[in-house]
Amino acid sequence: MADSDDDYIQDARSATPASDDELSDAGIDAPRGSQAQGKSRRNVGQDKNGKGKKKATGQARWEASAQNLGLTEGVDGGITKALERDLESLKRARLKKNTTPTQRGIIRHLILVLDLSEAMAEKDFKPNRYTFVLRYILSYIREFFEQNPISQLALVGMKDGLAKPISELSGNPNLHLSAVRALMQKEGQGNPSLQNALEMSCAMLQGAPSHGTREVVIVLGALLTNDPGDIYTTIRRCAKERLRVGIMGLAARLHICGEIVARTNGGDDSGYGVAVDELGLKDLLMATTTPPEIRGEGTQGPSALASLLKMGFPNRIAEEVPSLCACHNKPVRGGYQCPQCMVKVCSLPTECPGCGLTLILSTHLARSYHHLFPLREWVEVSWQRAREVGSVECRSCLTKFPEIPAQKELDKDGDTTMADASGSTAGGANPRTPNEQPQRKGEGASESRRYECETCQNHFCVDCDVFCHDVLHNCPGCQSQAHLPGSQVGGNAADGPNQGDGTGKEGNPAEAT
Amino acid sequence: MNAIDGTERQEASSEGPPPALLVIILDTNPYAWTILRETITLLDAVANLQIFINAHLAFSHANQVAVIASHTDRAVWLYPTPARTRKNISNGAVPGPDGDTSISNGNAVYNSNKYKPFAQVEEELMASLRSLMSTTDPSSLESTTSTMMAGALSTALCYISKTSEAYNATRSTDPNPSYTYDAPPTADPNDPNSPLTGLQSRIFIFSVSTSLATQYIPLMNGIFAAQRLRVAIDVLSLNPSTSPSAFLQQAADATNGIFYAPPRPNPPNPIALLPTLLSLFVHDQTSRRALYMPTAAATSASSSSSTASTAINFQAACFCHRRTVTIGYVCSICLSIFCEECGVVRDGVCLTCGTRLRLGRYGREPKVVAGRKKKKRGGEGEGGTASGSGTPLATPGLG
Numbered sequence A: 001m002a003d004s005d006d007d008y009i010q011d012a013r014s015a016t017p018a019s020d021d022e023l024s025d026a027g028i029d030a031p032r033g034s035q036a037q038g039k040s041r042r043n044v045g046q047d048k049n050g051k052g053k054k055k056a057t058g059q060a061r062w063e064a065s066a067q068n069l070g071l072t073e074g075v076d077g078g079i080t081k082a083l084e085r086d087l088e089s090l091k092r093a094r095l096k097k098n099t100t101p102t103q104r105g106i107i108r109h110l111i112l113v114l115d116l117s118e119a120m121a122e123k124d125f126k127p128n129r130y131t132f133v134l135r136y137i138l139s140y141i142r143e144f145f146e147q148n149p150i151s152q153l154a155l156v157g158m159k160d161g162l163a164k165p166i167s168e169l170s171g172n173p174n175l176h177l178s179a180v181r182a183l184m185q186k187e188g189q190g191n192p193s194l195q196n197a198l199e200m201s202c203a204m205l206q207g208a209p210s211h212g213t214r215e216v217v218i219v220l221g222a223l224l225t226n227d228p229g230d231i232y233t234t235i236r237r238c239a240k241e242r243l244r245v246g247i248m249g250l251a252a253r254l255h256i257c258g259e260i261v262a263r264t265n266g267g268d269d270s271g272y273g274v275a276v277d278e279l280g281l282k283d284l285l286m287a288t289t290t291p292p293e294i295r296g297e298g299t300q301g302p303s304a305l306a307s308l309l310k311m312g313f314p315n316r317i318a319e320e321v322p323s324l325c326a327c328h329n330k331p332v333r334g335g336y337q338c339p340q341c342m343v344k345v346c347s348l349p350t351e352c353p354g355c356g357l358t359l360i361l362s363t364h365l366a367r368s369y370h371h372l373f374p375l376r377e378w379v380e381v382s383w384q385r386a387r388e389v390g391s392v393e394c395r396s397c398l399t400k401f402p403e404i405p406a407q408k409e410l411d412k413d414g415d416t417t418m419a420d421a422s423g424s425t426a427g428g429a430n431p432r433t434p435n436e437q438p439q440r441k442g443e444g445a446s447e448s449r450r451y452e453c454e455t456c457q458n459h460f461c462v463d464c465d466v467f468c469h470d471v472l473h474n475c476p477g478c479q480s481q482a483h484l485p486g487s488q489v490g491g492n493a494a495d496g497p498n499q500g501d502g503t504g505k506e507g508n509p510a511e512a513t
Numbered sequence B: 001m002n003a004i005d006g007t008e009r010q011e012a013s014s015e016g017p018p019p020a021l022l023v024i025i026l027d028t029n030p031y032a033w034t035i036l037r038e039t040i041t042l043l044d045a046v047a048n049l050q051i052f053i054n055a056h057l058a059f060s061h062a063n064q065v066a067v068i069a070s071h072t073d074r075a076v077w078l079y080p081t082p083a084r085t086r087k088n089i090s091n092g093a094v095p096g097p098d099g100d101t102s103i104s105n106g107n108a109v110y111n112s113n114k115y116k117p118f119a120q121v122e123e124e125l126m127a128s129l130r131s132l133m134s135t136t137d138p139s140s141l142e143s144t145t146s147t148m149m150a151g152a153l154s155t156a157l158c159y160i161s162k163t164s165e166a167y168n169a170t171r172s173t174d175p176n177p178s179y180t181y182d183a184p185p186t187a188d189p190n191d192p193n194s195p196l197t198g199l200q201s202r203i204f205i206f207s208v209s210t211s212l213a214t215q216y217i218p219l220m221n222g223i224f225a226a227q228r229l230r231v232a233i234d235v236l237s238l239n240p241s242t243s244p245s246a247f248l249q250q251a252a253d254a255t256n257g258i259f260y261a262p263p264r265p266n267p268p269n270p271i272a273l274l275p276t277l278l279s280l281f282v283h284d285q286t287s288r289r290a291l292y293m294p295t296a297a298a299t300s301a302s303s304s305s306s307t308a309s310t311a312i313n314f315q316a317a318c319f320c321h322r323r324t325v326t327i328g329y330v331c332s333i334c335l336s337i338f339c340e341e342c343g344v345v346r347d348g349v350c351l352t353c354g355t356r357l358r359l360g361r362y363g364r365e366p367k368v369v370a371g372r373k374k375k376k377r378g379g380e381g382e383g384g385t386a387s388g389s390g391t392p393l394a395t396p397g398l399g
């Protein structure tokens, strides 16, 4: 590897014991990203005294991400085995760790500010920053509305020292998608201005109702801001307006960005991150699609902002002949009828053009329930535990697990297996005795390749673990058993408000009517 | 600056339609089958399903099938047979019909006159089903009369996710692991015309039970996951009630699947299950594009098709009384839905999350009138923007 990137490699090295030689010997087409270093990668960016030399890092980025993989030989000399386990811990590292139910701002108002300046022409992201970011924003928009169906988004671009609206505050993803697609034809020019962008965000969010969040997410490629006045006045105004700003840098850490984030988030600047590579940017951006926790601001608790919203749940109507919808005045066949004033609208969610009632489907609300009732983290399974349960295949996908070694072997080889695990997974297993019940949750790969749901005591493979926690938000085992061994009620997803409503009716026999 | 040509190389798919994975969820709720006994018995249904499965497998040698039973107290795999069931069967705990189903050793002797994949599915399916029935004791039936549909659906989705991941891994040399679930930058998952690649999966739910209200949240989670995986959920609902299951109807509607509830004649007479299966549900997504298929909306549940032809029940149920509401009150913190009579209205505390809620003029005015508040937004918007960028105009409300 080139000598010129020493400072870069140092970062990576501080996190993994891997050396250049090992990596090049391996000659493996390394997957992007790092193991367990979703964490450490971000730390590199957030490191206060991080090196400011990250400017022309054209080649360094991919080298660093290859470095981050930290290939090490397993004890048995098999690099594949170590690699497999690395991949497992990498997959698990990507799982969101927060499984405690917190109050989250589910009705969000978010302004996404994009840097469209000259600095975006840099080619350290493939093919260049401008194209990469915009292309990724397309999937970001979809993901955002997937996660936050009753929220609103607006896009603002920074270029030529100005802030220009790309799309207005709206809950319609197609509007934003087409606006971004139109931008793809252009190129970055001029300098960005953080102050103007913040001012504009303030103005756009001024009318947002108080029960919703007011968020600004800035993707900043440049290392400068071209402001017309004192940005600190603007920051104070943002803080007063309850704006919460998060910033994703593409190049290096800037003091002013840290200031903005800290001052608008009650002193907490964890919302400022610098993406070291492409995956890092995805991680940073994706983290903002999760609804933010509600914090008490000043003397107000979170509940001071809560209110009861009147909403309509319209029924779909069918028509033989098209009729005009009240929202666009276009003839459409079928639609939804406002239960309050009976006008027809063509799509949901929307606000009734007739009476102003918010019209949604119950499914839009249901989409957010997994934030409120998150699935418990599954734990790693020791060989001993696997033997106890005698699991041979994944409960949900029927993939065979590796065979459980004989009892004798377990006692003897316990230590070496452990050493293997701890050597290859950075966030992974500390040596522990085989008898010890797994204590740590969701930290790394499991030695037996099994992951256990503590509520239903079923064992799953790593892919199902990731899928269930990332996408499904159900435990297939818990949902499949009427009588759970682990706990009586359990903190699982089954324990939603529908069960907890106090009526105590379960599966009433009268359902047949 | 030189703009970069971002066009991606498209993989030429010249080998015909991609293989299809069909996961069948069979509702084996004994209560419901008892009610249905005049119409159809479980055994008949399974026999018909068997032909349906064979038809699916016959389309392409690469097609796959999996069957899950949604029972009253558990959801279990029927095919492929899980190890535990296999053990039960081989232990002789399960009586075979002819006493010779020895699938435990993996290479059972199949009838040589049968296409081997057909025979294999049939043997395993019947053995697992017998195992399921023989391990159902009366006490477990007493606790509930519902069915574990959410568990079966979750299991099916895990299986589909894993299988298609494995399938993609064998075919593509893409070094990027696919576990990020990122939408590919070019293909729009909501665009029905985007090219279909990879394993085409769908779920077929053979439903006989009625209400699934207690599983509302897990079922909804399952529906969203299916949307994400672009898995269609087809539903054949034979439930004896007058209204088809609202949740399954929503499931089919949200995933572009087919919902069909055959009309219930009175008095009940045997139904022609096989023609229904073969004419409606056997086509994979590729073929469906060329056919005029009934959607969840277009299928009339009852014969009075002209009026109720599409009304899908999207009504929400309030969390306090389970009453369906068309206008409800939603807690802005936890999104629980309440009707007007709920306690929340009286003492101002959300029943689910305990948050004290501002009631304000909740009853008279719609609470989310963003537009009204925005009117008083004045010139303060452009405070310090000296560089003269256009003042943004915040649009009131959505879209």
Ligand SMILES: [Zn+2]
Residues within 6 Å of the ligand: A325, A326, A327, A328, A329, A330, A345, A346, A347
């Ligand atoms: Zn319209």
Ligand SMILES: [Zn+2]
Residues within 6 Å of the ligand: A338, A339, A340, A341, A342, A343, A352, A353, A354, A355, A356, A357
């Ligand atoms: Zn209205």
Ligand SMILES: [Zn+2]
Residues within 6 Å of the ligand: A394, A395, A396, A397, A398, A399, A460, A461, A462, A463, A464, A465, B158, B162
């Ligand atoms: Zn699995």
Ligand SMILES: [Zn+2]
Residues within 6 Å of the ligand: A453, A454, A455, A456, A457, A458, A475, A476, A477, A478, A479
């Ligand atoms: Zn579980």
Ligand SMILES: [Zn+2]
Residues within 6 Å of the ligand: B318, B319, B320, B321, B322, B323, B338, B339, B340, B341, B342
């Ligand atoms: Zn109520």
Ligand SMILES: [Zn+2]
Residues within 6 Å of the ligand: B331, B332, B333, B334, B335, B336, B350, B351, B352, B353, B354, B355
């Ligand atoms: Zn609440």
